[in-house]
Amino acid sequence: MHNLRSVDLNLLVVLDALLAERHLSRAAERLNMSQPAVSHALARLRILLDDPLFHRRRREMEPTLRALELSEPLAEALAQIRTVLAPEGFDPTARHVFRLAMSDFGAALVLPGLMASLRRDAPGIDLVVTQQSRESMIGAVADGQIDMAFGVFPELSSRCAADILFEDEYACLLDPSAQPQPYRGLTESRYLSAPHVLVAVHGEAATEIDLHLRSHRKARRIALVLPHWSVAPQVIRGTDLILTVARRCLSEVAPGLEVTATPVDLPTIPFAAIYAKRRRSDPALRWLMDRTKQLLPPQGRSFPI
Structure with a gap:
């Protein structure tokens, strides 16, 4: 047990920055300190806490179990201290x-x-x-x-x-002229049999829509997975594809395309x-x-x- 008066509390600020950045030079920049000064502070922390605290893994510093255990209570304590020292709260005019x-x-x-x-x-x-x-x-x-x-x-x-x-709701975007004719509106059977567009950053397929459909023993076919939202509406024109997204995404759509309610019940967003x-x-x-x-x-x- 350390006597609090014998501990340099600035070291805890350095530890908090290292835990956040996982990188010596980025932590130094965040603290407006030199990299050697941060490195020296880390050496003192390792002695103080009797733990290596970080191991180097490629270009980043990987925290030890002890460091991870300290992360949450340390950040919470420092946030409380900052609140006490700055009773007016955050200064939006500062950098x-x-x-x-x-x-x-x-x-x-x-x-x-x-x-x-x-x-x-x-x-x-x-x-x-x-x-x-x-x-x-x-x-x-x-x-x-x-x-x-x-x-x-x-x-x-x-x-x-x-x-x-x-909270938002799902809606569908489609080209009615490219749907199987005669087209009189989007039905549940047509929705489930149609090819769909999915927007997913890294190709994830287990969306809330598909998990919900699966829970009701239903499924849809994903014909195209895109990493970016911006191009999705453009690929709808002239195809029988259907895009199901938050309604707020579809406040402005190209002429000729139709925004319609989903014919299957879906959870809110x-x-x-x-x-x-x-x-x-x-x-x-x-x-x-x-x-x-x-x-x-x-x-x-x-x-x-």
Whole structure:
């Protein structure tokens, strides 16, 4: 047991940055310290905690079990300390970088309004946005590699929490002139027999739609898997393909294409922002979450995509 008065608490700030960045030079940049200074602090931490804390794996530093055990309580404690020392909360006029992850659909929903707001009210704040698979986003949030992710997350790591930003419903996009004739509207039998387009970052096929259909002993045929949302509506024209997505994606469609309700009952779509539970009290994340919520259109209105 260490006497708290004998411990340099700045070392804990360094450990928190190393756990978040998993990289010595990135942690140094985050802390505005030199790389040798961070390396020296890590050496002192290893003696203090009697554990190597990190092992080098290729280009990253892999935390030991002891370091992972410390990660959540350490981040939570530092967030509480920052709240005490900065009672006014996060200062949006200061320089700050948020690392976010989202699909191109999520980016279309969130980024235009958010960036306009930041450039107007908080020009010192920068965003670094990446696109990853759903599982990768959850893992990166839990490990502290990104601050927040936006999307649909039916299952979460126990280390993550979610704020639902809005709920949407599924709708279908199709070209009625290319459907088997006579076409008098999309029926359940036609929906299940039709070829479908699926948008998935890394080709994942187990979507909420297909899992729901499977639970009711139904299935659809995926004829095309795309990694990007932006091209999906374009491949519908002149084909018998059907695209099933959130209705808000389809606020503006090309002439000749039809947006219609799904002929099968599907669950609603909860669009959420997720973050690490240990950062629940982080003033910066709370500020970003509040600002994002303020910018979302009221329920029932479409996003101008």
